[in-house]
Amino acid sequence: MKSNNILYIAIALALFNSGCKKALDLKQQGVYTSDNYFRNETDAINAVSGIYSLLEEEDYIGHAESTFDTPSDDYWRSGDHGEDEAIENLTYDASNPAIRYPYKWRYEEINRSTNCIINIPKITAISADIKNRSLGEAYFLRAFGYWRSMLIHGDVPIITDEDYAKQLFNVPKSPIEEVRKQIESDLLKAVDLLPESYGPSDRGRVSKGTALGLLTKLYMYWEKLPEAIATGQKVISNPHYALATNYADNFTRANENSTELLFSIQALQNVVQNDFTVYYIPRPWGGYGFSQPLQGLANEFEAGDPRKQATLLAVGDIIDIGLVSTRQTVFTADLSATGFAFRKYAVFNPPSGTNDGGVDHTFAVPLLRSADIYLLVAEALIRTQGAGAGDALINQIRHRASASLKPVSGAGMKELIHERRVELAGEGERHQDLMRWDKKNIVDIAAIYNLPVSKAPVDQSKTITFVRPKNYYFPLPQQEIDKSKGVLVQNPNFK
Template sequence: MKRNIYIQLFCLVLIMIGTTGCEKLLEEEPKATISLGELNPVLLDQTIIGVYEPLTRSRGRLWESRLGLYLELMSDYADGGASQKASSDYTNLLMSPNSLEPTWVCIYEAVGKANLLLANLDANTSLSDDQKSRAYGEAYFIRALCYYNIVRIWGKVPLRLKPIVNSDDVDLPLSEIPEIYDAVIKDLKIAEVNLPAQVPSANAGRATSGAAKVMLADVYLTLKDYTNARDKAKEVIDNKATYGYDLEPSLATLYSPVLATNKEDVFSLKFSQVVGAGSFWASYWADSKAKLAGYSVTGNKFGGIMSKAPIIAGWDNNDLRKQFSLYSTYIINGVVTNAEVEANNYDLRMGKYKDPNAPADTGNGNDFYFYRYADALLIFAEAENKLNGPVNAYAAINQVRRRAYGVSLAVSSTVADLPAGLSQLQFDELVLRERAYEFIGECKRWFDMVRTDKVAEILTGVRAAIPTPARKPIPTKFVFGIPDIELQNNSLAR
């Protein structure tokens, strides 16, 4: 069974009491001071793990749950069917209030815990500089990870960079988007110089300097700072041995529900086959025959994939990623059986995440990737092409494509490699397409559509192709409304 760093110290809830920022973040209470007490090496490590904890909390409604489901269903190729229509047709995005309040609560709790740890590290005089250095790196990394996603999901938000220690600290105005991105970049620059290059597999899921660099590259790409995006991605690619990175040849290994990590894993949320310590992801996408079909212990049928969406219709059937990720039939007791679909909405299921041996739908062991080595390669390819055209960008994207076709990563392939002589615009379009194929089910497509300013263009093409165009209207805004819990308690956020 895969080891999960987030459940090995279940008692950290007691250690971190007073820092459960979002549930208690905005309560109007008499002034009170909170503290972790004097940190020693053991308590420090437990406290760091406590900072990660909200990100993988069962029912936390983060990436492996509600937020991840919403983001994936907002992609051009996905539809939520009868049960999740409000996500795929952007109703939930446009309405206020929406159902992302639990997500807001949980992600700001992680921010609050990071802030409290940073404040205690600043005040601490007993720990060595080496002990404090890594702790600083992890706290800054987690805060950056949270705010990078917060700003893309909600836009202007309160930028809380200090612990909330009393009710006077609750009111905070919304920060402008550039200010939030500046804070994310600042945190990641601190993290990359304080984090180790690698961690033992027993500590898989802890941040590394390579993870900070890949996230920095991604942030720069979102900001259209292509020079820094390319250079930071290249730094990782050129030093992949230092970080222990490479493409993992086997997709089954890459998405295994039982392995602790693999060489492509840059940063992921770790889940285990333990009730309440796993991911919902495999169960969300499977149907009622999930167990018999070999996909999950149970199936919620919360959405599927539209074969007529242009990005899916153009996906080569020989691409192993398509074979691994999408299905319309399965074999039960030796009989080929049609998967359960909603013909007017979607006709394919997504099977990228498989864990039929999970003990419950809260116990799927599939990890959730924020970053893989493939991210570094595709970020480099996109940014280099934007700067100089595709000549020096082919090698990076072709590695990803060769893995997708099961051929040698180091040898040119007429089957896998992109054709020579592409224009800068053609190459750019193919990189975006490649990202859709590589990261399907990993909650990146919606963000890619927004950052490339292609939401309307892509959805116009989808509407022309699918049976029910109303399922994919073009939204009038691209960020969610701030939840009522913040508006009711933070007068400066209204």
């Protein structure tokens, strides 16, 4: 998608060749609406590129969505966004800006996707392959918008194609069961329409494996474990979605071509800034210094697990941040209040001549990896067939990390939970994982969130009070409730 720099915008071209004419004499040119924009293959491709462009939004996937993982026991929110403190401590209310920011962008993604779903089929000057691919992308991206809305809020509005055609956007919430069915329907259509893989010119586009991967996650959250196993196996068995040779390869510039990245945020140096990585990088290195890992996460890694070094920067570690003056920079205590930062997002360009390199904005940030699907299927096998049923998949993940890691045998949920924590650290899964496990009495999230950890170099004990069922979902933004004039009803635990 990086090859398409024309994103979803209304293009207004003003011709001023006859500058002496009065304004009223000028004929308006290049005004596009949904009715006249979708004319040919290029228009379809550009419209879909405009959906992808939303992933770069700082108040959406670029940063705001990651805020919802800050209550977890993996890291401290850090940063200078005061509203994030209430999210981390679960003391928020419906007026919290962090809840409001991404809500509109999710529905912008849903609306742009629906616009493509309605109008691309009407195009005649388009190849069948591009038409199918474009529709598949739109169905997936719409599903992803609903997926994020459902995870965060539970019951949310569904804007149907008929609603969109009537420009009817002020609709009541649908029960979470209906939202899940909507996501499932869109993902199944995406699976049918999307190609298995792409060539270099189209890297970053979602594939059949992307849709199957998200569908697997949906079934896990839906507690449809047999369906999750069957769907996830289609990802695991397909070489197009094979694990990267080395764990750390997922967090380098080279990962743009990785088969493991089912879905990622794409950016382009000096064209589109990738805010996601910037938020994780220490301020003196050109970042914002948010989401600093806690000692408890560092303690979770086994001795000899190279994923620890690939994931975390600790005091005394050396990293190349692309400085002309010194190619090897030491991570010092003043760079983090917890003593750690996420190395997996600290990707830098090498210097060019006498110029420093700086933050790498072409690094593809993973949003969904095949490793996640391996572990979800392993979990579903354990929960349906008993301890040991997921050993083979867990051991594939462990062996990829290091051949010296002891294989699991007879692994149950304890081992599975450990593996997900260290494999996916900092990738936005921990808080949601703990909540879904808590709902099934597999873990006690309230106890976990009050578990003391090492106080060095600062007090890293979280004293968060998790209230069931209130904190399983966040409230709808109060601003949206007010704008709806009674159509939207707040989640019952926040009235």
